[in-house]
Amino acid sequence: MLRLTKKADYGLMALKYLAEQTDGSAHSAKDIAEAYGIPLPLLSKVLQKLARGGLLISEQGTYGGYRLARAARDISALEVIRTIDGPIILTQCFTEHTGCDQSALCPVREPLRKVHEGILSLLKNISLSDLASDDMQIPSIRPTLANIQLTSPSSATPTGISR
Numbered sequence: 528m529l530r531l532t533k534k535a536d537y538g539l540m541a542l543k544y545l546a547e548q549t550d551g552s553a554h555s556a557k558d559i560a561e562a563y564g565i566p567l568p569l570l571s572k573v574l575q576k577l578a579r580g581g582l583l584i585s586e587q588g589t590y591g592g593y594r595l596a597r598a599a600r601d602i603s604a605l606e607v608i609r610t611i612d613g614p615i616i617l618t619q620c621f622t623e624h625t626g627c628d629q630s631a632l633c634p635v636r637e638p639l640r641k642v643h644e645g646i647l648s649l650l651k652n653i654s655l656s657d658l659a660s661d662d663m664q665i666p667s668i669r670p671t672l673a674n675i676q677l678t679s680p681s682s683a684t685p686t687g688i689s690r
Contacts, residue, residue: 532611541593543655546595551594559593573611600655602655603650605647605650615646620636
């Protein structure tokens, strides 16, 4: 099952919070944790990781806290998830270079690679600005899916996915 970790979810929530702030000032981890009911110790670790990854600026002092390192429109959901969780892996057959007993005969390896690329592309094209918008449009992935070809096990003739 493909799903976000709790840390990635909290990171996206925190960055959405910061993207919605228009005053330009830094906001504390405590403010963010209270706004969404997130455990402060876990959120603090996530925010530190996002700061080390260059997505946040951490400011010390009385009026310190966190600010976005770049404009919200320039930070993608993919960057956030990768910064917190590392690479997104749909299946290991095309992400690891270890041999698979089925790779020579596998009819779904290439289609799954395309699905993986589609997911990465989708996440790359969703910005923090999009997440902060009340009228965010659902991105279309149909063009990516239209190019996926499945091979039936009984023949080598590709068939398209129906729409």
